[in-house]
Amino acid sequence: MNKFNKYIKGYISGIKSLLIGMRTSMKVFLQPKVTEEYPENRHTTLHIPERHRAKLIMIHDENNQHHCIACGLCQNACPNDTIKVISEMKEDEDGKKKKVLVKYQYDLGSCMFCELCVNACPHGAIAFSNDFENAVFEKDKLILQLNNEGATLAKNNKI
Amino acid sequence: MKQAFLNYYDITPVTTWIHETLCSVMPEGLAIFLESLAVGVIVLLMYAILAIILIYMERKVCAAFQCRIGPNRVGGKGGLLQVPADVIKILTKEIIHLKRADQLLYALAPFLVILASILTFSCLPWNNGAEILHMNIGILFVLAASSIGILGILLAGWSSNSKYTMIGAVRSGAMLISYELSIGITVLTMVMLSGTMDIQQIVYNQADGWNIFKGHIPAILAFVIYLIAGNAEANRGPFDLAEAEQELTAGYHTEYSGIHFGFFYLAEYLNLFITSGIAATLFLGGWMPLHIPGLDGFNAVMDYIPGIVWFLGKTFFVVFLLMWIKWTFPRLRIDQVLTLEWKYLMPLSLIVLVIMTACVVFGLVF
Numbered sequence: 001m002n003k004f005n006k007y008i009k010g011y012i013s014g015i016k017s018l019l020i021g022m023r024t025s026m027k028v029f030l031q032p033k034v035t036e037e038y039p040e041n042r043h044t045t046l047h048i049p050e051r052h053r054a055k056l057i058m059i060h061d062e063n064n065q066h067h068c069i070a071c072g073l074c075q076n077a078c079p080n081d082t083i084k085v086i087s088e089m090k091e092d093e094d095g096k097k098k099k100v101l102v103k104y105q106y107d108l109g110s111c112m113f114c115e116l117c118v119n120a121c122p123h124g125a126i127a128f129s130n131d132f133e134n135a136v137f138e139k140d141k142l143i144l145q146l147n148n149e150g151a152t153l154a155k156n157n158k159i
Numbered sequence: 160m161k162q163a164f165l166n167y168y169d170i171t172p173v174t175t176w177i178h179e180t181l182c183s184v185m186p187e188g189l190a191i192f193l194e195s196l197a198v199g200v201i202v203l204l205m206y207a208i209l210a211i212i213l214i215y216m217e218r219k220v221c222a223a224f225q226c227r228i229g230p231n232r233v234g235g236k237g238g239l240l241q242v243p244a245d246v247i248k249i250l251t252k253e254i255i256h257l258k259r260a261d262q263l264l265y266a267l268a269p270f271l272v273i274l275a276s277i278l279t280f281s282c283l284p285w286n287n288g289a290e291i292l293h294m295n296i297g298i299l300f301v302l303a304a305s306s307i308g309i310l311g312i313l314l315a316g317w318s319s320n321s322k323y324t325m326i327g328a329v330r331s332g333a334m335l336i337s338y339e340l341s342i343g344i345t346v347l348t349m350v351m352l353s354g355t356m357d358i359q360q361i362v363y364n365q366a367d368g369w370n371i372f373k374g375h376i377p378a379i380l381a382f383v384i385y386l387i388a389g390n391a392e393a394n395r396g397p398f399d400l401a402e403a404e405q406e407l408t409a410g411y412h413t414e415y416s417g418i419h420f421g422f423f424y425l426a427e428y429l430n431l432f433i434t435s436g437i438a439a440t441l442f443l444g445g446w447m448p449l450h451i452p453g454l455d456g457f458n459a460v461m462d463y464i465p466g467i468v469w470f471l472g473k474t475f476f477v478v479f480l481l482m483w484i485k486w487t488f489p490r491l492r493i494d495q496v497l498t499l500e501w502k503y504l505m506p507l508s509l510i511v512l513v514i515m516t517a518c519v520v521f522g523l524v525f
Contacts, residue, residue: 025487028226035228
């Protein structure tokens with residue numbers, strides 16, 4: 001008799017658990033889907049976290065001025081030789097000799113997005129943006145110049 | 160059979176007219192041959208189209224149960240052309256011949272599987288007057304013909320000379336033979352209620368109420384048992400251990416490619432449809448419209464929906480139920496599968512058969 005009771009109990013609890021499972025899956029069936037339809041949702045629901053590192057940029061303000069003093073710390077910090085800071089010596093109006101940035105060259109193809117360059121920068125001149133659509137057809141196009149053409153050093157050189 | 164609504168969409172006059180027209184210009188033998196040819200082409204076409212619809216439905220329903228969208232790129236919105244594209248791809252693939260396989264049986268197996276599937280497919284009651292294979296033991300013929308498929312699966316597994324296929328085939332053989340019992344007993348239960356084995360007659364008997372309402376408790380229990388056993392019979396859902404991808408790559412059809420693989424794939428989906436179609440016939444009234452006693456206006460509206468729409472609607476409803484089961488439960492082990500059948504389903508179906516018999520004898524059915 002004991003065995004029979006066990007059998008019946010097992011039967012009922014089995015059916016119960018199956019029904020719970022079916023209820024759960026029906027709930028999932030009816031809820032909104034989680035799939036992101038990527039190229040279509042570019043301007044609507046696409047969400048890339050702000051701190052996602054996709055591409056190195058140099059921050060320019062509205063007067064087309066950046067904060068890079070061409071010290072080369074980022075270039076030294078980079079483990080992959082991704083960054084090349086090309087600078088020249090110039091005399092300013094006070095007659096002092098100063099290093100001025102000519103070209104800030106960044107090779108996206110060899111960057112591993114470790115953010116050591118951003119951490120090394122004493123003036124917060126560079127940052128990582130979350131603009132992730134970086135695919136190009138030719139390797140040469142991955143070598144980017146980060147400072148805008150004709151951009152100058154900001155006067156107020158504080159962060 | 161006195162009800163007028165049965166004749167709204169009866170296509171018997173059309174078929175009779177076609178037959179008489181043909182007979183007036185050619186000998187009767189030739190006419191029958193041509194008609195059979197046409198019906199055969201129609202059956203094969205429907206078979207292929209339904210397979211495409213079912214595969215698409217499976218992918219969409221499966222996606223929804225997993226909180227995804229499913230195919231949505233090929234063919235504009237909703238990915239409607241995804242499955243036709245897959246079909247064309249499979250047609251262009253090479254059929255690989257194995258060196259150490261049993262050539263004859265290896266080539267024969269997919270045809271046996273698809274033959275069994277098409278034979279049972281032709282027994283479904285599509286519409287009033289649209290039965291293709293009509294005999295007075297129709298439901299028995301369905302059970303018998305569907306068993307040929309097991310033979311094909313066993314042959315495929317054995318003849319491809321591979322461990323995976325062999326294990327898959329033996330598993331599926333053991334499982335199908337066990338679950339045939341439950342199917343047989345539940346079908347017998349409904350035969351008990353209808354008093355006939357003729358599929359068309361079973362449908363006619365449900366003109367004044369579907370079997371699942373007429374037979375109340377035992378019929379509902381039988382319906383559930385039939386769904387579980389039918390799912391196993393179609394080699395699907397929690398019972399797909401014959402092709403358990405994670406263990407056996409693809410089970411019995413591992414070594415097949417091209418259209419031979421396509422046949423197995425097609426038969427698998429159509430077996431799902433056939434199982435659901437038989438369930439719809441036995442329990443949900445085949446092509447009979449839904450009638451609620453007392454609501455005459457509602458009943459009259461229902462009568463104007465053609466039988467084929469009713470049949471396909473009910474069948475796809477059952478298909479959805481089976482997909483719901485499939486995408487909810489994890490796969491069972493072979494011993495669990497056999498335990499479920501021999502210790503739980505079979506005794507229950509026998510009890511249901513006895514209850515149904517008692518109900519019919521004492522007039523407790525509607």
